[in-house]
Amino acid sequence: xxxxxxxxxxxxxxxxxxxxxxxxxxxxxxxxxxxxxxxxxxxxxxxxxxxxxxxxxxxxxxxxxxxxxxxxxxxxxxxxxxxxxxxxxxxxxxxxxxxxxxxxxxxxxxxxxxxxxxxxxxxxxxxxxxxxxxxxxxxxxxxxxxxxxxxxxxxxxxxxxxxxxxxxxxxxxxxxxxxxxxxxxxxxxxxxxxxxxxxxxxxxxxxxxxxxxxxxxxxxxxxxxxxxxxxxxxxxxxxxxxxxxxxxxxxxxxxxxxxxxxxxxxxxxxxxxxxxxxxxxxxxxxxxxxxxxxxxxxxxxxxxxxxxxxxxxxxxxxxxxxxxxxxxxxxxxxxxxxxxxxxxxxxxxxxxxxxxxxxxxxxxxxxxxxxxxxxxxxxxxxxxxxxxxxxxxxxxxxxxxxxxxxxxx
Amino acid sequence: xxxxxxxxxxxxxxxxxxxxxxxxxxxxxxxxxxxxxxxxxxxxxxxxxxxxxxxxxxxxxxxxxxxxxxxxxxxxxxxxxxxxxxxxxxxxxxxxxxxxxxxxxxxxxxxxxxxxxxxxxxxxxxxxxxxxxxxxxxxxxxxxxxxxxxxxxxxxxxxxxxxxxxxxxxxxxxxxxxxxxxxxxxxxxxxxxxxxxxxxxxxxxxxxxxxxxxxxxxxxxxxxxxxxxxxxxxxxxxxxxxxxxxxxxxxxxxxxxxxxxxxxxxxxxxxxxxxxxxxxxxxxxxxxxxxxxxxxxxxxxxxxxxxxxxxxxxxxxxxxxxxxxxxxxxxxxxxxxxxxxxxxxxxxxxxxxxxxxxxxxxxxxxxxxxxxxxxxxxxxxxxxxxxxxxxxxxxxxxxxxxxxxxxxx
Numbered sequence: 001x002x003x004x005x006x007x008x009x010x011x012x013x014x015x016x017x018x019x020x021x022x023x024x025x026x027x028x029x030x031x032x033x034x035x036x037x038x039x040x041x042x043x044x045x046x047x048x049x050x051x052x053x054x055x056x057x058x059x060x061x062x063x064x065x066x067x068x069x070x071x072x073x074x075x076x077x078x079x080x081x082x083x084x085x086x087x088x089x090x091x092x093x094x095x096x097x098x099x100x101x102x103x104x105x106x107x108x109x110x111x112x113x114x115x116x117x118x119x120x121x122x123x124x125x126x127x128x129x130x131x132x133x134x135x136x137x138x139x140x141x142x143x144x145x146x147x148x149x150x151x152x153x154x155x156x157x158x159x160x161x162x163x164x165x166x167x168x169x170x171x172x173x174x175x176x177x178x179x180x181x182x183x184x185x186x187x188x189x190x191x192x193x194x195x196x197x198x199x200x201x202x203x204x205x206x207x208x209x210x211x212x213x214x215x216x217x218x219x220x221x222x223x224x225x226x227x228x229x230x231x232x233x234x235x236x237x238x239x240x241x242x243x244x245x246x247x248x249x250x251x252x253x254x255x256x257x258x259x260x261x262x263x264x265x266x267x268x269x270x271x272x273x274x275x276x277x278x279x280x281x282x283x284x285x286x287x288x289x290x291x292x293x294x295x296x297x298x299x300x301x302x303x304x305x306x307x308x309x310x311x312x313x314x315x316x317x318x319x320x321x322x323x324x325x326x327x328x329x330x331x332x333x334x335x336x337x338x339x340x341x342x343x344x345x346x347x348x349x350x351x352x353x354x355x356x357x358x359x360x361x362x363x364x365x366x367x368x369x370x371x372x373x374x375x376x377x378x379x380x381x382x383x384x385x386x387x388x389x390x391x392x393x394x395x396x397x398x399x400x401x402x403x404x405x406x407x408x409x
Numbered sequence: 410x411x412x413x414x415x416x417x418x419x420x421x422x423x424x425x426x427x428x429x430x431x432x433x434x435x436x437x438x439x440x441x442x443x444x445x446x447x448x449x450x451x452x453x454x455x456x457x458x459x460x461x462x463x464x465x466x467x468x469x470x471x472x473x474x475x476x477x478x479x480x481x482x483x484x485x486x487x488x489x490x491x492x493x494x495x496x497x498x499x500x501x502x503x504x505x506x507x508x509x510x511x512x513x514x515x516x517x518x519x520x521x522x523x524x525x526x527x528x529x530x531x532x533x534x535x536x537x538x539x540x541x542x543x544x545x546x547x548x549x550x551x552x553x554x555x556x557x558x559x560x561x562x563x564x565x566x567x568x569x570x571x572x573x574x575x576x577x578x579x580x581x582x583x584x585x586x587x588x589x590x591x592x593x594x595x596x597x598x599x600x601x602x603x604x605x606x607x608x609x610x611x612x613x614x615x616x617x618x619x620x621x622x623x624x625x626x627x628x629x630x631x632x633x634x635x636x637x638x639x640x641x642x643x644x645x646x647x648x649x650x651x652x653x654x655x656x657x658x659x660x661x662x663x664x665x666x667x668x669x670x671x672x673x674x675x676x677x678x679x680x681x682x683x684x685x686x687x688x689x690x691x692x693x694x695x696x697x698x699x700x701x702x703x704x705x706x707x708x709x710x711x712x713x714x715x716x717x718x719x720x721x722x723x724x725x726x727x728x729x730x731x732x733x734x735x736x737x738x739x740x741x742x743x744x745x746x747x748x749x750x751x752x753x754x755x756x757x758x759x760x761x762x763x764x765x766x767x768x769x770x771x772x773x774x775x776x777x778x779x780x781x782x783x784x785x786x787x788x789x790x791x792x793x794x795x796x797x798x799x800x801x802x803x804x805x806x807x808x809x810x811x812x813x814x815x816x817x818x
Contacts, residue, residue, distance in 0.1 A: 015440055028425025031424055031425055039458065088472070280685065297705070298689055308746055324460070
C-alpha cells in the first residue's frame with residue numbers, strides 16, 4: 001500500500017489559535033484513494049523546518065501533501081522550502097504571473113499587492129494547479145515514483161483544488177465508501193433485516209456505528225471499480241427499509257425533513273416546550289428553510305401553553321403538561337394560530353428535576369397534527385438534560401419524516 | 410526561548426475520522442508557559458514511528474509532549490515507544506498497578522480487563538501523573554535539561570492532567586493573557602478612549618481583534634509575574650467602558666446576558682421574525698437558561714404577527730412588518746401573552762430578497778419593552794443572510810445587556 005505524509009504549514013497553527021481541519025480532510029480523502037497516511041506534521045512559516053520535514057516525508061512516503069504558506073508575503077515559505085528540499089529551482093512563470101494579476105484585479109482590487117509575482121514561481125517540472133477561489137496556484141511535482149502536492153491553506157481553496165487533482169492520485173487500493181443513516185431501528189434488527197443483501201457481496205465491507213442521539217449509520221466500503229454494485233446494493237436496502245433511512249453520507253435529519261417538506265409542498269410549525277427552540281433552530285439552519293417553516297412558539301410554562309396555544313386548564317390539571325392530551329391540544333392551538341399544514345408539538349421532562357415515578361426524567365410526548373389527524377407518541381430518553389433535548393429534537397423531526405414518506409399513522 | 414514539540418499518537422487520527430483538538434489546546438497552553446511550539450506531529454499506534462518522532466523531537470526541542478496511546482490494549486505503544494527512544498527501561502510499578510486495578514473496579518466493572526497492568530509500566534526515573542478521570546496515568550521524564558511529558562489521549566483526561574502539571578513546566582518567558590470583549594464601540598474609538606490606560610504600562614502588550622459579528626476583542630498580555638498589574642488595568646478599563654464590555658476571556662454575549670438576568674431576577678421572552686429562533690437558541694444553549702427564559706414566538710409571516718402577537722393590520726399595511734411601529738406592537742403583544750419582565754422583538758430583512766430602496770436588505774428593527782417603556786433601535790447590517798441573522802441576534806442580546814446594566818433608554 002502506498003504511504004502518504006501530510007504537512008500543514010503556518011505559524012498560526014502552532015499558536016493555538018487556529019484548529020487544523022485540513023489534516024483531517026486530507027486523511028479522509030487519501031484513505032479513500034488507497035493511501036496509508038503514516039504521519040501528519042504542522043510546522044511554522046520557517047524555511048528550515050519546511051525543508052527538513054519535506055525531506056523526511058519524501059523518504060517515508062510515496063506521496064507528500066503540503067497545505068499553506070502560498071501567499072504573496074515574506075512569511076510564505078512553502079514554494080521555496082519544497083524547492084530546496086527537492087533540490088529543484090524555482091522558475092518565474094510569466095504567463096501564470098499575468099493570469100494571477102488579472103485575477104487579483106478582477107476579484108480583489110485595482111492595486112496589485114507587491115510580491116504577488118511570488119505566487120507565479122513554479123518548481124521546475126511541476127504541474128501548475130489552478131486556484132478557482134483565491135490567487136495562489138497549487139503545484140504537483142513528480143520525483144521518480146513519488147509525488148509532492150502543494151496546496152493552499154484556506155479550506156475553501158484547498159478542497160476544490162484537491163477535488164480537481166485527486167483522480168491523478170488514485171492508487172490500486174482506492175475504495176468507494178457510502179454511508180446510510182437510519183433512525184428508529186436497533187442495530188441488531190437492522191443487521192437481521194439486511195443480512196441477505198449485506199452478505200451477498202463478498203467484496204463489500206460492512207460497518208455499523210451507533211450514535212445514541214442520531215441512530216445507526218451503516219457504512220459500506222468496496223473497491224473503487226465496484227462502486228456501481230455498491231450503489232445497487234444501497235438501492236435494495238432503501239427499497240426494504242426506506243421507513244428508517246433518513247440520510248446518505250453526511251445528510252442530517254433536518255436536511256432530510258426540509259427536502260421532503262419542499263418536495264411535498266408542505267409548511268410546518270412547531271410548539272416546543274422542553275426543547276426550548278432546538279427543533280426550530282435545527283430546521284432554520286438549513287438554507288432555504290423559510291420556504292417550509294411558518295413559525296414556532298416556545299412555551300415552557302403551563303401559563304403560556306394556555307395563553308398562546310389555548311391548552312385547557314382542565315387538561316393541564318388532570319393530565320399535566322407532559323401528557324398525550326396536552327401535546328395534542330398544543331398542536332391544535334398551533335394549527336388555529338398558524339394554519340400550517342403540519343403542526344408538531346413536544347412536551348417532556350428534560351431534567352435534572354421534575355421527574356415523578358410515573359413520569360421520570362426523560363419522558364417526552366410528541367404530537368404531529370395535519371389539521372385532521374394526530375400522530376402522537378410517548379418516548380423515554382436516557383441522558384442528561386442536553387442529551388434528552390437533542391434526542392427529542394431528532395425524534396420529533398423523524399416523526400415528520402415518517403409522516404411525509406407515508407408511514408405516519 | 411525554550412522550544413516544544415507536540416506528538417499526538419493514535420491511528421484513528423490518521424484515518425480522517427477524529428479531529429485532533431489536543432494539539433491546539435497544548436499549543437495555546439505551552440505558548441502561555443513561555444514555549445515556542447515549533448512542530449506538532451500525529452503518528453499511528455506504531456512503535457517505530459513513535460520512537461523515530463520522539464527521538465527527532467528531543468533533538469529539536471526542550472520539551473516534548475505526547476498524547477494518546479496509553480490504553481491497556483496491544484495497540485497502545487506510547488510507553489514502549491518513548492522508553493526505547495530515550496534508551497530507558499520500562500519498570501512495573503506494583504503500587505501503581507494496585508491503584509489502577511482498584512480504580513477500574515470502582516468506576517468501571519468488577520472484571521479487570523486483561524493487560525491493565527500495562528498501564529502500571531513506568532519509564533525508569535519518571536514521575537507518575539495521576540489520572541483523575543480515567544485509568545491511564547501520565548508520566549513526566551527528565552533527561553538532563555529536557556522534559557518529556559506523556560499524557561492520555563481523551564481531552565477530558567488530558568486537560569485536567571495538564572492543568573495539574575503545568576506549574577512544573579513554566580519558563581521565564583511565561584506570560585499572562587486576558588481578553589475583554591466589547592460591543593457597540595468601534596476599534597479606533599476604543600483605543601482613543603483607553604489610550605492613557607493602555608499605554609501607561611510598558612510591559613503590557615495590547616492587541617485588538619475585530620469580528621464583524623461579535624465586536625472588538627482587546628487582548629492584554631504581560632509577564633506572568635505582572636499578572637496583578639494587568640488585572641488592575643482591566644478594572645480601570647471596566648470602570649470607564651462598562652457599557653461596552655460584555656465578556657472576559659471566552660465569555661459569550663448570551664452567557665453575559667444570562668448572568669445579568671439571573672442576578673437582577675428578571676425573566677425574558679422573545680418575538681423573532683428574521684432571526685427565526687436564533688436568539689432563543691443562543692440563550693437556551695446556556696446551562697440554566699430556563700430560570701430566566703419564559704418563552705418565544707417565531708413569527709415569519711405578517712399573518713402570524715397579527716394572530717399570535719396582535720400586531721394591527723393597519724400598522725402592517727401602513728408601516729410594514731419591518732418598522733419601529735411593528736416591533737413595538739410585537740413586544741406589547743408578547744408582553745400580554747407572557748407577562749415577561751422583558752420582551753424583546755426583532756423584525757428585519759435578512760435577504761437575499763425583500764429589500765427596497767428605503768429598506769434595503771440588512772435593515773433591522775429591535776425593540777425591548779419592560780411593560781412601561783420601549784427601547785427601540787433601527788440597525789443596518791451588511792453581509793449575507795446568515796451573517797445578518799447572526800449580527801441581529803448579537804445586537805439584540807446586547808440591547809438587553811445594556812438595559813440591565815442601566816444604559817437602556
